[in-house]
Amino acid sequence: MSSASVKKVVVDTMNQDLAKRLERMGISQDITCSQPPKDNLDRAKKQLDFADELIAGTVKNDFLNALGTVINYMSEAIFVVNGNGVFEMINPLAAQLFGAPREALIGQQWCDFLGHQHKDEYLSLFVSWKKCHELPSNHGPKEVVIHRADSLLLDVDLSLSCLPASQTGSENLFIGVMHNLTTHKAEYHELKRQARTDRLTGLANRHEFDEMLQTSWNDSINGHQPLSLVIIDVDYFKLFNDRYGHVNGDRCLQKIAQVVEKALPSRQCLAARYGGEEFALILPNCNARTAELTAKRVQAAINQLSFTDLGLHPSVRVSVSQGIAVEVLGQYRTPTALVCAADTALYRAKSDGRNRINLSL
Numbered sequence: 001m002s003s004a005s006v007k008k009v010v011v012d013t014m015n016q017d018l019a020k021r022l023e024r025m026g027i028s029q030d031i032t033c034s035q036p037p038k039d040n041l042d043r044a045k046k047q048l049d050f051a052d053e054l055i056a057g058t059v060k061n062d063f064l065n066a067l068g069t070v071i072n073y074m075s076e077a078i079f080v081v082n083g084n085g086v087f088e089m090i091n092p093l094a095a096q097l098f099g100a101p102r103e104a105l106i107g108q109q110w111c112d113f114l115g116h117q118h119k120d121e122y123l124s125l126f127v128s129w130k131k132c133h134e135l136p137s138n139h140g141p142k143e144v145v146i147h148r149a150d151s152l153l154l155d156v157d158l159s160l161s162c163l164p165a166s167q168t169g170s171e172n173l174f175i176g177v178m179h180n181l182t183t184h185k186a187e188y189h190e191l192k193r194q195a196r197t198d199r200l201t202g203l204a205n206r207h208e209f210d211e212m213l214q215t216s217w218n219d220s221i222n223g224h225q226p227l228s229l230v231i232i233d234v235d236y237f238k239l240f241n242d243r244y245g246h247v248n249g250d251r252c253l254q255k256i257a258q259v260v261e262k263a264l265p266s267r268q269c270l271a272a273r274y275g276g277e278e279f280a281l282i283l284p285n286c287n288a289r290t291a292e293l294t295a296k297r298v299q300a301a302i303n304q305l306s307f308t309d310l311g312l313h314p315s316v317r318v319s320v321s322q323g324i325a326v327e328v329l330g331q332y333r334t335p336t337a338l339v340c341a342a343d344t345a346l347y348r349a350k351s352d353g354r355n356r357i358n359l360s361l
Contacts, residue, residue, distance in 0.1 A: 064089075067175075076177050077156075080163075081110045083172030085126055097156060097178055099148030110176070115145040115153075122160075129162045129172065137162040143181065155181040198273040200250055201257035209272035209280055216284045217335040220327055227327040228283040228291035231342045232260065232298065235319045235354040237277040248310050252318060253277065259301040263294055280342075288326045288359060295322045295357045303355070319355035321346060326360075 068089050071078040077094035081087055087105050095102045098113055111119050111126075129137055140159035148154055157179040162172065196208035204212065213229070220227035234240075234256060241249035253273075260279050261271045265286060274280040281298075283291055299320065307316045323346025325338050332338045341360040349358035 077179070079105075079110065079176045079178075081174050081176070083126070083174075085109050085111050085123070088173065094176075094178060097146060097148070097154060097180060099150040099152060099154075104149070113146050113148070115147060118144045125160070126174070129174070141177075141179075146178075155185055157181055201254055201273050203257050203261060203279070204270055204272035206272070206275060209270065209274065209282070212270045212272075212282050213335050213339070216282055217327070217338070219284060221330075224329070225285045226287045227338070228281075228286045228288065229325050229327075229338050229342045230281040230283065230291055230295050230298075231274060231323045231339075231346045232279040232281070232295075232320050233322075233346055233350065234277040235321055235350070237318075240318060244307075244310075244312060244316075248307070248312065251310055252307065255305055255307075256302055256318070256320070259305070260298055263297040263301065265290055265294055287328070288324070291324045291326060292357065292359060295324060298322065299355070299357060321349040321354050322357045323347070323349055324357065324359045 067080070071080070071089060071091045074091060075093070077097050078091050079087060079094045079098075080089040087108055087110055090098070090102050090105050092102065095105055098105055111122055114122060125139055138159065138161040141157045142159075144156060144158045146154040146156050159177045161175050163175055196205060197203070198205040216227050219225065234253070237249070237252075240252060244252075256279065257271070257273065260281065264271055264281065265283065268284050269286070270282040272280050272282070281291075281294065283294065286294070299322065302318060302320050305318060306314065308314055323342045323344065325332070325341035325345060327338050332341060345358040345360040349356040352358070
């Protein structure tokens, strides 16, 4: 068989195959009619290309319709934006987080709802995804701040993914999933507060005291500023507990804690329950004179405490002994040395008869 004959057989076979494919697609034009084979093939290919576009459009529409249905029933806040960052779809939960009805959000730029600290980051991310949209990509989860339509701010956990081009066609689509962090963050901050607070007195606990002392020490050394420490011990507290009971003993400590906190000279200072019936004051940027005046305020206020509200006799009184140490110009080598100096001063105050203030020199 000559090459021309082979070519004719191939062309005829291709024509028949194309005709069957077109017929299955509902394109009834006969391409096996007596027209030049090349013209026949060209026409068939154009029709097939057109059919492929119709099929691709149908598949895309089916995919998007299915996606819209699915996200509406999801128990997550989900939205879909196009390559220009414009809302295409948004489910009820996501609309609630953005603070506006879905109808009002569709067509808006989603990045307009981001804070300035995150907006530029996500705009750059979209640009990079648009350049290589054939590759599936994702970003997050990451904590961001949403500026809601009602002007409120909302902390959310945001994940973004680039939908495959094989599903979306030539258009870039991006799907976002958000989780409201409001309750989570509130619980976290409350747990953090509890972890640093003495439950009985409401003052800082020993853990918070240790961290604050180290931070204040570093600031004092680096800034060449004084740092004062006052350790306070309730005199004869065991006798108070034994005589009036542990419940009243706890209330006594609570009263003392209130006095100690009110005596702080500034908001930079910290009052802590150091342990048992001992309290401590960290006084950054305070010299010996300020520390001593603070201790005297504590002493005077505690001496005036009344316990009649606890059912005790008006004559019932308590007192405290206090030891003061001051770090200035490298007098102590470590925070621990400062604590030891204040503790030694406290011991001398108790040895001198209690209800005393002693300054370590």
